[in-house]
Amino acid sequence: MFADKYEAVIGLEIHAQLLTNSKAFCGCSTKFGLPPNSNVCPICLGMPGTLPVLNKRVVEFAIKLGLATHCKIRTYSIFARKNYFYPDLPKGYQISQYEEPICYDGYVEIELKNGEKKKIRLRRIHMEEDAGKSIHDQDVDTLIDINRCGVPLLEIVTEPDINTPQEAALYLTKIRQLVQYLDICDGNMEEGSLRCDANVSVRLKGEKKLGTKTEVKNMNSIKNVEKALEYEINRQIQILESGGTVIQETLLWDAGAGVVRPMRSKEEAHDYRYFPEPDLVPVVVPEEWINEIKKSLPELPEEKRDRFMKQYKLPKYDAEVLTSSKALADYYEQCVKYIDDYKSVSNWIMVEVLKILNERQIDIADFKVKPEHLAMLINLVNEGKINQTTAKMVLEEISETGEEPDSLIERKGLLQISDESFIEEVVVKVLEGNKENVERYFAGKDKLFGYFVGEVMKLTKGKANPKIVNEVLKRKLEEMRVKVNG
């Protein structure tokens, strides 16, 4: 209710788990879901006397993301130790970057609902290692799994340029899309391979000074980020409106209850005593390396969208939906190899395919209908061999079985009847059996035309070509009208 009086200031920190095969500083596997403590070695366990060695691909991935987000790439970059005690961090420090992050001063552009574009500036992107996993709810004690320890992360930090939960969601969607396009992170927020923390404060509109901020954690989907920020902004406004002060603290979003709760940890000292990591030597990135990576960058979402508009003559909306994920865009491009009707393929994917994916909560990668089969199906519709309704039904069915559309159509006898003389027979039969309705139709009840079509479809079990049914019906009725009037 006070929303118009206040403005929220939000900065996001995103952690993206990188799709490397091995960890950041040792050869242990990064595979998700292995038995606890099975991919651990003395290096990621922080045993004395071990030395970390940096995985080259981590640097490549960081530069890739930096280039894709218009960052400057630091040619001389170092690692730092961030010191704190927590049981899932056996070394007692996290290897991170502090003073010289590899990427800095970038931006990501989001498009607001009103079509306006807004730049969200990136302060930095830096390389670091993940901590292990603490499990608090399976035992009276806390259980520790070190598998994730040392898995490489990129931390992406924005300037406080975000002002609404919706902008935060748009920005996050954009980052997720980018990391997926670059194939450096799978972007799965539910499984925690993409995580987001938010710094939130509110201030009176027009005020220059920032308010006291809180940090909100534990938001494991884009929807939850939106909801948690909505809640936290309102909470802070209410505190200020009732004359209170916001306390700087860390809050956990409880998605089930829809509230944030203060996180009380026994490790509250936020004094990380960063210092340069003596075990790792500086990373020096020569210009040639950056150029090489630049050349290897895949087509990014906006470029792909523009190309789709041009190459396939698609409206912007279609191109945007189809390129929202690389996998979906690839699926589209696979389909149009087999069919020239670009717009129909787009319609089918945007409406029918996405509906099925949504209903079953699956990804396009798990969609059983091969691109060539979808193309075949659309071709059959275009050739008039089956009608739309049948095609939708066929798609629904083959998306469960993976069967080829033509074999299903043949097996079930679904081919559309386009034989005009046969359709004429049926039409005559329907009109003769409905003499009263025909009279009412002539008397002006135009709507009965649809009823006649329905009756013809019923008799042909939905297989009659609707276009021909319409033509024949119109012709027959006209003939009868002439007869009656004449």
Add this chain to the structure above:
Amino acid sequence: MPVTIKDVEYIANLARLEFKEEEKEKFTEQFNRILEYIDKLNELDTTDVEPLYHVIDLKNVFREDIVKESYPREEILKNAPSRTEFFFKVPKVIQVEKPQKENEDKEQS
């Protein structure tokens, strides 16, 4: 600014160390002496000197992204003072508090 006993206590707490009073006093004095010594470096003019982050003149020591075998799990867990099956076990470290009563009242009003 000289180090006080409060600084020593603060650093000891960050390092999870406990000391007797006389030890704290001794460390206060030692810390001050070390810093004084290091302070000598400030007498040098370093305006045009690039910061040195590493004493060895090496750069770009990388590994290729290749998975190597990890350690046998039983070996890894041998060091655990306490364990449950294949997990390390430590005292509960996190506690999420329910919002305080008065906050709840405020939310409802």
